[in-house]
Amino acid sequence: GIQVEQSPPDLILQEGANSTLRCNFSDSVNNLQWFHQNPWGQLINLFYIPSGTKQNGRLSATTVATERYSLLYISSSQTTDSGVYFCAVTNLSNDYKLSFGAGTTVTVRA
Amino acid sequence: KAGVTQTPRYLIKTRGQQVTLSCSPISGHRSVSWYQQTPGQGLQFLFEYFSETQRNKGNFPGRFSGRQFSNSRSEMNVSTLELGDSALYLCASRWYPSSYEQYFGPGTRLTVT
Numbered sequence: 118g119i120q121v122e123q124s125p126p127d128l129i130l131q132e133g134a135n136s137t138l139r140c141n142f143s144d145s146v147n148n149l150q151w152f153h154q155n156p157w158g159q160l161i162n163l164f165y166i167p168s169g170t171k172q173n174g175r176l177s178a179t180t181v182a183t184e185r186y187s188l189l190y191i192s193s194s195q196t197t198d199s200g201v202y203f204c205a206v207t208n209l210s211n212d213y214k215l216s217f218g219a220g221t222t223v224t225v226r227a
Numbered sequence: 228k229a230g231v232t233q234t235p236r237y238l239i240k241t242r243g244q245q246v247t248l249s250c251s252p253i254s255g256h257r258s259v260s261w262y263q264q265t266p267g268q269g270l271q272f273l274f275e276y277f278s279e280t281q282r283n284k285g286n287f288p289g290r291f292s293g294r295q296f297s298n299s300r301s302e303m304n305v306s307t308l309e310l311g312d313s314a315l316y317l318c319a320s321r322w323y324p325s326s327y328e329q330y331f332g333p334g335t336r337l338t339v340t
Binding site for chain 1 (some may be wrong): 242258260262264269270272275282283285315318319327328329330332333334336
């Protein structure tokens with residue numbers, strides 16, 4: 118199956134700092150999603166971005182499908198940004214099943 | 228529009244018992260998928276249902292089963308519970324086949340003692 122690698126595994130930030138999370142994948146994808154898992158376990162949709170660039174407030178994401186990676190940018194981080202960020206993908210042969218990376222745990226300190 | 232809902236949110240069961248979890252998708256979404264999240268294995272796909280039929284199944288033993296009703300609500304069942312079944316079970320829905328984007332519910336946290 119498709120492999121998804123996220124880096125770094127852990128990130129500690131001071132409030133107000135900017136950061137970049139990376140997601141590498143091993144095959145062509147038809148879906149790439151970024152999620153934020155809240156403390157209660159729910160996966161919150163951040164971006165649906167199989168290619169291109171999107172922005173939503175302080176968050177933005179870029180996927181370069183031809184080079185098989187995606188980046189999530191957090192600007193002016195806040196303590197509420199803390200949590201685990203997951204990248205997940207599907208490809209044409211497995212379009213039903215999201216394959217998840219191991220996640221990046223972000224801790225934002227006041 | 229209401230999101231994906233799951234019940235119950237928390238459950239404690241004893242080894243050997245069985246459990247049923249419920250998921251109601253976003254209105255209009257007919258595809259429902261289930262995932263298991265554990266600290267050791269991360270997030271793993273269990274199965275997907277569409278139009279009351281299981282389309283796909285992940286690599287889990289037959290103790291894990293599910294079904295989907297005509298209103299797209301889905302249930303998953305785990306029989307003969309083992310300690311290793313303790314996990315967060317997440318349900319997701321999507322607007323199949325038009326969209327690949329999946330939306331997740333809040334999850335059911337199952338503890339097996």
